[in-house]
Amino acid sequence: xxxxxxxxxxxxxxxxxxxxxxxxxLGLFLLILLVFPFVVNxxxxxxxxxxxxxxxxxxxxxxxTGFTGLISLGQAGxxxxxxxxxxxxxxxxxxxxxVTLLLAGLxxxxxxxxxxxxSLRVKGLYLAIATLAASVFLHFIFAEWESVxxxxxxxxxxxxxxxxxxFQSDFRMYFIIVPLxxxxxxxxxxxxxxxxxxxxxxxxxxxxxxxxLGINLLRYKLMSFALSSFYAGIAGGLFxxxxxxxxxxxxxxxxxxxxLAAVIVGGMGNLLxxxxxxxxxxxxxxxxxxxxxxxxxxxxxxxxxxSPMLExxxxxxxxxxxxxxxxxxxxIWHRIRRFFRLWPFRN
Amino acid sequence: MSILxxxxxxxxxxxxxxxxxxxxxxxxxxxxTIIGPNGAGxxxxxxxxxGFYKPQQGAIHYQGQPxxxxxxxxxxxxxxLARTFQNIALFRxxxxxxxIKLGAHVHMKSGLLSALAYFGPARREEMAVRKxxxxxxxxxxxxxxxxxxxxxxxxxxxxxxxxxARALAMQPKVLMLDEPVAGMNRExxxxxxxxxxxxxxxxxxxxxMVEHDMGMVxxxxxxxxxxxxxxxxxxxxxxxxxxxxxxxxxYLGNSDIDSLRKKLNAEGEAA
Numbered sequence: 001x002x003x004x005x006x007x008x009x010x011x012x013x014x015x016x017x018x019x020x021x022x023x024x025x026l027g028l029f030l031l032i033l034l035v036f037p038f039v040v041n042x043x044x045x046x047x048x049x050x051x052x053x054x055x056x057x058x059x060x061x062x063x064x065t066g067f068t069g070l071i072s073l074g075q076a077g078x079x080x081x082x083x084x085x086x087x088x089x090x091x092x093x094x095x096x097x098x099v100t101l102l103l104a105g106l107x108x109x110x111x112x113x114x115x116x117x118x119s120l121r122v123k124g125l126y127l128a129i130a131t132l133a134a135s136v137f138l139h140f141i142f143a144e145w146e147s148v149x150x151x152x153x154x155x156x157x158x159x160x161x162x163x164x165x166x167f168q169s170d171f172r173m174y175f176i177i178v179p180l181x182x183x184x185x186x187x188x189x190x191x192x193x194x195x196x197x198x199x200x201x202x203x204x205x206x207x208x209x210x211x212x213l214g215i216n217l218l219r220y221k222l223m224s225f226a227l228s229s230f231y232a233g234i235a236g237g238l239f240x241x242x243x244x245x246x247x248x249x250x251x252x253x254x255x256x257x258x259x260l261a262a263v264i265v266g267g268m269g270n271l272l273x274x275x276x277x278x279x280x281x282x283x284x285x286x287x288x289x290x291x292x293x294x295x296x297x298x299x300x301x302x303x304x305x306x307s308p309m310l311e312x313x314x315x316x317x318x319x320x321x322x323x324x325x326x327x328x329x330x331x332i333w334h335r336i337r338r339f340f341r342l343w344p345f346r347n
Numbered sequence: 348m349s350i351l352x353x354x355x356x357x358x359x360x361x362x363x364x365x366x367x368x369x370x371x372x373x374x375x376x377x378x379x380t381i382i383g384p385n386g387a388g389x390x391x392x393x394x395x396x397x398g399f400y401k402p403q404q405g406a407i408h409y410q411g412q413p414x415x416x417x418x419x420x421x422x423x424x425x426x427x428l429a430r431t432f433q434n435i436a437l438f439r440x441x442x443x444x445x446x447i448k449l450g451a452h453v454h455m456k457s458g459l460l461s462a463l464a465y466f467g468p469a470r471r472e473e474m475a476v477r478k479x480x481x482x483x484x485x486x487x488x489x490x491x492x493x494x495x496x497x498x499x500x501x502x503x504x505x506x507x508x509x510x511x512a513r514a515l516a517m518q519p520k521v522l523m524l525d526e527p528v529a530g531m532n533r534e535x536x537x538x539x540x541x542x543x544x545x546x547x548x549x550x551x552x553x554x555x556m557v558e559h560d561m562g563m564v565x566x567x568x569x570x571x572x573x574x575x576x577x578x579x580x581x582x583x584x585x586x587x588x589x590x591x592x593x594x595x596x597x598y599l600g601n602s603d604i605d606s607l608r609k610k611l612n613a614e615g616e617a618a
Binding site for chain 1: 397399419420421422424425430432436437438439440441445448449450451452453455457458459462463464465469472473474476477478481513517
C-alpha cells in the first residue's frame with residue numbers, strides 16, 4: 001500500500017518519479033542495463049542493441065502517432081535518411097559520431113517537416129497514404145541517387161569513433177545505443193510535462209478546441225513530425241553504425257509497419273508502452289526461433305514445421321493483444337502497479 | 348463602454364442565412380446573454396467572434412479595435428477571447444490538471460529544446476503555471492478533489508466546470524460560455540450561476556453567454572440580446588426583454604403575452 005507520500009511543493013508533485021519505491025526500482029533497472037553487457041553472451045548483446053535502437057524509433061513514432069494522433073507509415077524512410085546521412089558523413093568527412101548522429105537526426109527532422117506538410121489538411125487513413133507515398137519516394141531516392149547513396153549496393157562505413165576510441169564491436173556499441181535510448185525516452189517524457197506535450201495531446205483529442213485555446217495547429221503538427229523523425233534519424237544513424245552497411249533494402253516498408261505495430265501493441269500515447277512494444281516486437285520472433293531450436297531434440301521435424309508457423313504465431317500474438325489488451329502492454333504494467341499500490345487491500 | 352461591438356454582421360452558408368444584419372453590443376464588465384430559439388444563430392455568432400466562421404458582411408469591434416476575419420482563432424485566444432463549447436470539448440486523454448494547464452498555453456513561451464531538457468525556463472514556467480492554476484482557479488471552482496482524474500471519468504456537471512476552469516486559465520477579458528448549465532441538475536446550476544457572477548465581480552471579466560434556462564438568464568444577466576432566425580429582435584435589460592411582444596412571439600409563436608409572462612415569472616421564482 002502506498003502511503004506517506006504527501007507533497008510539500010508543486011515541484012515535488014510534478015516530479016516524474018514521486019516515491020522512494022519507484023526510485024529504487026528505477027535504480028535497479030539502470031544497474032541491470034549497466035551490468036547486462038558484461039554477463040551475457042554475444043547473441044543477447046546483439047539483441048540488446050537491437051531493442052535499444054527499436055526503443056528510440058518507437059518512442060519517436062509514439063510521439064507522432066500515439067500522442068499527436070497523426071498516423072505515419074514513413075518511419076522506416078526517416079530512419080533511412082538518418083542512416084544514409086551517417087554513412088555519407090563518415091565516408092566523406094572525419095566528424096566524430098556524436099556530430100554525425102546529431103546531423104542525421106536534424107536531416108531526418110527536416111525531411112519529416114516536409115512530409116508532415118499535408119498533415120494540416122488530411123488526417124487518419126489519408127495521412128497514412130500521404131506518408132506511405134513519401135516513404136516510397138525516399139526509397140526511390142536511396143536506390144537511384146547513386147553518387148550519394150551508392151545505389152542498390154548501398155554504402156559501407158567505418159566504425160563509429162570518438163577521441164581515438166573505435167566502436168567496432170556490439171559490446172562497445174551497446175554503450176552508445178542504450179544510454180542514448182534512456183536519455184531520449186527521458187527527454188520525450190520531459191516534453192509531455194510541458195506545454196508542448198500538452199499541445200500535442202490536445203491536437204490528438206480534439207483539434208478544433210485546441211485551436212480555440214490558442215494552439216497553432218500547423219506549427220505543432222510540424223513540430224511533432226520534426227521531433228518524431230529526429231528520433232527516427234538518430235535510430236537510423238545508430239543502425240548504420242551497428243551494421244556498418246546501409247542499403248535501400250535495410251529500410252523496407254514492412255519496417256514502418258513494424259514500428260506502428262510496436263506503438264499499438266505497447267500502448268498508444270504511453271512512453272512505457274513504446275519501450276515494451278519495441279522489446280516485444282524485437283524479442284518475440286527471436287524467442288519463437290529459440291523455442292524451435294529447443295523443440296528440435298524431441299521433434300526432429302520441428303524446424304520444418306515451425307518455420308512457416310513463426311509468422312502466424314507472431315501475428316496471432318499481436319491480434320490477441322489487440323483484442324484482450326487494447327490499451328497495450330503498458331496497461332498490464334499499470335494493473336500490476338495498481339495491485340501493489342493497494343495491497344493488501346483489493347480495489 | 349462596450350468591450351465587444353457587433354455591427355451589421357451577416358453570415359450565410361449557401362442559401363441558408365445564419366445571421367442577417369446582426370448588431371448588438373456587450374458592455375464591459377457585465378453578464379450579457381444571447382437568447383433565442385434553437386437554430387436562431389447563437390452558436391454561429393460565437394463562431395464568428397472566435398474566428399471559426401468568416402462573416403460575409405459586417406464588423407466586430409473588440410476593445411474599440413476592429414477584429415477582421417483574417418485574425419485566426421489562436422491569435423484571438425491570445426487577445427483575451429476565451430470560450431467553452433455547447434457539447435463539452437475537453438481533452439479526454441488528459442487529467443483535469445493538464446486540461447486546465449492547457450488553457451494557459453498562449454501565455455507560456457518555453458520552446459522545444461528547453462522542454463526536452465525540462466530545465467531552466469521551461470521548468471520555472473511550468474511551476475508558475477501550476478501554482479497559478481492551483482491557487483487561482485482550482486481553489487475558486489472547488490475542483491481540487493478531482494485534479495488527478497482523467498476527465499472522461501467525471502460527471503457531466505463537473506466536466507462543464509473543468510471546461511470553465513480551462514477557459515479561465517486563458518486569462519480572458521471576454522469569457523464566452525455556450526450553454527453553461529444545459530443538462531445540469533438544480534444544485535449544479537446554482538453553483539455555476541454563482542461562479543459566473545463571481546467571475547464578473549471579482550475578476551472583472553466580461554461574460555457573454557448563450558443559455559436556454561430562462562430562470563437563470565433573467566437572474567444573472569445585466570444585458571440580454573434576443574436572436575431569432577438570424578436577426579436581433581431586441582436587446583436591453585432583462586425586465587424590458589421579458590415584456591417585449593416580439594420576444595414572446597418568437598418563443599410562443601403567438602402574442603399571448605399573459606401566458607408567457609406567467610411562465611417566465613414562474614420560472615424566475617423557481618430558480
